Structure formats: C-alpha cells, structure tokens
Amino acid sequence: MARTLDITVVLSPVLRNVFDGRLTVSLSLPATARVGDVVESLLNLYPRSKALLAGDRENPSGRFLHFALAPGGEGLAAGQKVFLFAPSRRPGGNLAGLEG
DSSP states (O other): OOOEEEEEEEEOGGGTTTTTTOSEEEEEEETTOOHHHHHHHHHHHOGGGGGGSTTOTTOTTOBOOEEEEOSSSSSOOTTOEEEEEOOBBOTTSOBOOOOO
C-alpha cells in the first residue's frame, strides 16, 4: 500500500464561507506531495476558492490566497499543518493589512 501524508489545512475566518464554513480541511495526499498538490486538491474540492487566485480578475473581494507551513522542516510531512489566509488588497494590487 502506498504511503500517504495526512495534511490539515487551517482556514482563516474570512475564508470559511468559501470552504463551506469549515475551520479546517483534512487531506490525504501521496507521500511525494508538495505544497502545489495541496493547492490543487483544495481548488478541486472547493471550486469557489479559484476566485481567490492572485491573477483572477473575477475576484470582487480583492482578497487572494496565501499559504504558510507550520514551522519545523522543509516541505510537507505527515501530520503537517498548512495555514491558509487571505490578506486584502488595496486598489492597484498593493498589500494592505494582513487580515484573516
């Protein structure tokens, strides 16, 4: 049986409506998974999150997704927590405060 990584994605409060009100999302990914695989899985499971991609012109909220890994090593590991938040953008694309 192939090994898997159990990853927990912790969602900031401003993103919970996009992720069906969830506080966290648990993913089981192949042992070779990288952060891009986490992103791809989330986009597939929660298609509304695609509107929060940085280059999306259909993003009325002005927010965009950011990921952060819990400290303690490089890359993904079993039991890893990935934090997902969405700072707001000022007009023109500059960062405002780190909300969420």
